[in-house]
Amino acid sequence: MNGVVPGALHSGDQTCTFTVWAPAARQVALRLLSPRRRDVPLIPGERGYYSAMVSDVPAGTRYVYVLDGVERPDPASRYQPEGVHGPSEVCSRGFHWTDGAWQGLPLTDYVIYELHVGVFTPEGSLDAIVPRLAGLRELGITAIELMPVAQFPGERNWGYDGCYPYAVQHSYGGPLALKRFVDACHAAGLAAVLDVVYNHLGPEGNHAGDFGPYFTDRYRTPWGPAINFDGPGSDEVKRFFIENALYWFREFHFDALRLDALHAILDMSAEPFLADLSTDVERLRKQTGRKLYLIGESDLNDPRLIREKARG
Incomplete structure (x- = not known):
């Protein structure tokens, strides 16, 4: 079963793709809270998904989704730095791994x-x-x-x-x-x-x-x-x-x-x-x-x- 990867996927060049499944909402928007506040409309897709590729989104950007006027954290949030009631945060996917030779254990x-x-x-x-x-x-x-x-x-x-x-x-x-x-x-x-x-x-x-x-x-x-x-x-x-x-x-x-x-x-x-x-x-x-x-x-x-x- 193929599907969409939910959440905020950061590309490393301050571009981020936001994808959320929200079939229960009539209107869905992305609200970026930092480093500057702005609302971004999301494009409705198939099966109740909404998404947008957004520029000028550095890692560490805080955001919420707005469902019919109500703010909610991302269900697929990668980080909740202020806890379960706070906004979600865009995370860098980069990391210097040193385990390239590791293949696991039986x-x-x-x-x-x-x-x-x-x-x-x-x-x-x-x-x-x-x-x-x-x-x-x-x-x-x-x-x-x-x-x-x-x-x-x-x-x-x-x-x-x-x-x-x-x-x-x-x-x-x-x-x-x-x-x-x-x-x-x-x-x-x-x-x-x-x-x-x-x-x-x-x-x-x-x-x-x-x-x-x-x-x-x-x-x-x-x-x-x-x-x-x-x-x-x-x-x-x-x-x-x-x-x-x-x-x-x-x-x-x-x-x-x-x-x-x-x-x-x-x-x-x-x-x-x-x-x-x-x-x-x-x-x-x-x-x-x-x-x-x-x-x-x-x-x-x-x-x-x-x-x-x-x-x-």
Whole structure:
């Protein structure tokens, strides 16, 4: 299933392409808040997408979308420097990676250390973890699994009620700090695993429903409304989360994603989200030659979750 990459994609020459899926709104505009305030009309496209390529947009520009006169952060925001209620920020995609020779580890070699960024060090930041990686390696650890880092309310949190899946938590250091962390892991011979949550979004700061049918009332999860993976508009919702997974692999060089509570991803469609996700990650693995993995958490004891697609 091909689709559009949502969010603000910066080209490096102060040009930025903004793309948002907003079929629920009658009028959609982009409001740039810095370095100078201006409104930019977005061009409606197919399937409820709006987009515009805008010049004179340096990295660090703050922005919101205006839906029928109401300001909202970008659901695919890459950075929320003022938290879940503040504007989104355009991020540079550039980074000096030093892990070009890293191809990953066989999954059978993974000895995983699950780590909470906020409590692992007194500083509670990604950068503060880096000097301690060698010590973890000496323990025999071969893979570091970060608990969720998607933007959540406040400064410290378990991470499972994040509401901006693409945005790295500002109090942990943001996207550049996460790239530095992964690069340092690979330099230390450690695989990097990220815990992601695709079964719900947290309640505070969650405005995705104002843009489109991200949620469904056909099902409920223990944490609130279920993600709409099989109702009207669900193709674009699936694409939003599939692109999120690919984003972590491509932009941040993660080796594996740990998928939270698969039993709470309720999807009765002919082409289930998890199957499409697996297909796209496998395609990326072949394109890059890297060892990439999806690691699922589920209490269903269903062997189909780990069986090769060809075997059903």
